[in-house]
Amino acid sequence: MADVNTGDGGGHGKHDKKRAKKASTRIDMTPMVDLAFLLLTFFVLTSTFSKPKTMEINYPADPKDKKDLQKVNNALTFIMTKDDNLYYYEGEFYPKNNKDKKPLTELIKTDYSKDGLRKLLLDRNKPTRDKVLELTEKVKNHEIADTTFKRMAVAEKGKKEALTVLIKSDDKATYKNMIDIVDELNITMVGKYAVVDMMQSELDLVNAANDANPAK
Amino acid sequence: MPRINMPKSSPGLDMTPMVDLAFLLVTFFMLTASVRVNEPVIVDTPGSHSDKLLPDNVMLISIDVAGKPFFNITNPDVRIKTLERMGAQYRIDFSDAEKKRFAGMTSFGVPMSQLKEYIMMDDVARAKVKSPGIPIDTTGIHNELGDWIQFGRIVELTREKAEQTKAKDLGRTGYKNEPLRYAIKADGKAKYLSVKQVIDVFKKFDIYRFNLITNLEAD
Numbered sequence: 001m002a003d004v005n006t007g008d009g010g011g012h013g014k015h016d017k018k019r020a021k022k023a024s025t026r027i028d029m030t031p032m033v034d035l036a037f038l039l040l041t042f043f044v045l046t047s048t049f050s051k052p053k054t055m056e057i058n059y060p061a062d063p064k065d066k067k068d069l070q071k072v073n074n075a076l077t078f079i080m081t082k083d084d085n086l087y088y089y090e091g092e093f094y095p096k097n098n099k100d101k102k103p104l105t106e107l108i109k110t111d112y113s114k115d116g117l118r119k120l121l122l123d124r125n126k127p128t129r130d131k132v133l134e135l136t137e138k139v140k141n142h143e144i145a146d147t148t149f150k151r152m153a154v155a156e157k158g159k160k161e162a163l164t165v166l167i168k169s170d171d172k173a174t175y176k177n178m179i180d181i182v183d184e185l186n187i188t189m190v191g192k193y194a195v196v197d198m199m200q201s202e203l204d205l206v207n208a209a210n211d212a213n214p215a216k
Numbered sequence: 217m218p219r220i221n222m223p224k225s226s227p228g229l230d231m232t233p234m235v236d237l238a239f240l241l242v243t244f245f246m247l248t249a250s251v252r253v254n255e256p257v258i259v260d261t262p263g264s265h266s267d268k269l270l271p272d273n274v275m276l277i278s279i280d281v282a283g284k285p286f287f288n289i290t291n292p293d294v295r296i297k298t299l300e301r302m303g304a305q306y307r308i309d310f311s312d313a314e315k316k317r318f319a320g321m322t323s324f325g326v327p328m329s330q331l332k333e334y335i336m337m338d339d340v341a342r343a344k345v346k347s348p349g350i351p352i353d354t355t356g357i358h359n360e361l362g363d364w365i366q367f368g369r370i371v372e373l374t375r376e377k378a379e380q381t382k383a384k385d386l387g388r389t390g391y392k393n394e395p396l397r398y399a400i401k402a403d404g405k406a407k408y409l410s411v412k413q414v415i416d417v418f419k420k421f422d423i424y425r426f427n428l429i430t431n432l433e434a435d
Contacts (some may be wrong), residue, residue: 018361029231029232029234029235030231032231032235033231033234033238036235036238036239036242037238038266039242040238040241041241042244043242043245043246044245044248046249047245047248049248051372052269052270052401052429052430052431053264053266053267053268053269053270053429053431053432054263054266054268054270054399054427054428054430055264055266055268055429055430056268056426056427056428057414057425057428058424058425058426058429059303059415059419059420059424059425059426060424061420061422061424080408116225122361142260160244169408169412170423171407171409172407173404173407173408173409174404174405174407174408175262175279175402175403175404175407175408175410175411176262176404176405176407177263177404177408178261178411179262179404179428179430180262180264180398182428183264183265183266183430184268186264186265208399
C-alpha cells in the first residue's frame with residue numbers, strides 16, 4: 001500500500017531481455033506504524049502523567065498546659081465555618097464578662113477570595129514579606145548562597161514580632177477551606193501558623209454570627 | 217525533438233520518519249509514565265499553589281467525601297509484614313496467596329473482619345464493593361486505623377534499620393534512606409472534622425508532619 005513497486009514499468013529497450021527482474025529492497029512499513037501507534041495509544045491512556053503535588057504541614061503537639069496557647073504577640077485567628085464562611089479576629093480572644101473588663105471580641109467577616117484573605121494577609125504580613133523578598137533579590141544577584149537564603153528566610157518568618165496565624169474550624173467547615181487558608185499563608189509568606197482546636201466561647205460567637213447571617 | 221523525461225513518481229509515501237516518531241513517543245511514554253492503578257475510592261483533591269512533589273515512600277490515608285478513611289503503603293514488603301502483624305493482633309490468619317494479593321493491591325477501606333473476603337475478590341467484584349472505610353475508634357482498644365498506622369510504621373522502621381546495617385556491612389558510607397512520609401489525600405468537600413479525626417490518630421503516635429495532597433492550581 002505504501003510502496004507500489006514501479007521499478008519495472010515502461011521503457012522496453014533492447015537490453016531488457018538480459019536483465020533480471022528488479023526486486024524492490026523496501027519493506028512495507030504500514031503494519032509497523034499501526035503497531036507503533038497502537039502502543040502509543042495504550043501508553044497514553046493507561047498512564048498517569050504527573051506525580052501528585054503536596055503541601056507540607058506541621059501540626060502542633062497537644063499542649064500540656066492550656067495557658068501557653070494564649071500568649072501571642074501579633075496574632076490573627078481565622079475561624080472557618082459552614083457555607084465557606086470565614087471570620088477572623090485580631091489578637092487575644094476576650095469572652096463575655098472577662099476578667100480584664102475588655103469588650104467582647106468581635107468577629108470580622110472575610111472570604112477566601114483574593115480581595116479578602118490574601119489582601120488581609122499581605123497587608124498584615126508586609127514587614128516580613130518585604131524582608132524575604134529582599135533576600136530573594138539578593139539570591140538573584142548572587143550576593144548570598146541558596147542555603148543561606150533558606151536559613152535566613154526561615155529565621156525572618158519565625159521572628160518574634162512576625163505575624164502568627166491560628167486556624168480554627170467548627171464542625172461544618174470543609175477540608176478545602178483549610179487548604180485554601182494554608183495555601184494563602186504560603187503565598188503571603190506567613191511562617192508561623194497552626195491549625196488548632198476551638199474554644200467553646202469562640203464557638204458560641206461563631207454560631208451567633210452564623211445565625212445573624214443566615215445562608216442564602 | 218527533445219522530449220522532457222518526467223521523473224517516475226511513486227504514489228507511496230516513505231513511512232520511515234513516521235515510524236521513528238511513533239516509536240520515539242512510545243519510548244517516551246513508557247519511560248516517563250507510571251501505571252495508573254484503580255483506586256477503590258475517588259478523591260477529588262482541592263487545588264493549591266504548592267509545587268512540591270509527593271515523595272516515593274509514603275503511608276497514604278485517603279479520605280473520601282463522606283469522611284471514610286482508606287489506608288495504603290507503597291512498599292510491597294512492608295505491606296505484607298504489616299498485614300501479618302495486623303493478622304496476629306486481630307487473630308486472623310492470612311495465607312501466602314492472600315498476602316501476595318494484598319501486596320499488589322492499592323488503598324483499601326474495609327475493617328479487619330471483612331479484609332480476608334475483600335482480598336480474595338477478583339478485580340471486577342472489588343471495584344463494585346462499597347468500602348465502609350477503616351474504623352476509627354478513638355476510645356476503645358481496637359482502633360483499627362491506629363493499628364494500621366502503628367504497625368506500618370514499626371515494620372517500615374525495621375526495614376530501614378536492616379537496610380542501613382546492610383549498607384554499612386557492604387561499606388557503602390553514602391547510603392541514605394528515604395524516610396517514610398505520612399500523606400493525607402482528602403476530598404475537598406469532605407468535612408474538616410473527618411480529616412482532623414485522622415490527624416488526631418497520627419498525633420497519638422507523635423506524628424505531626426504531614427504531606428497534604430493537592431492539585432496544582434494555576435492562577
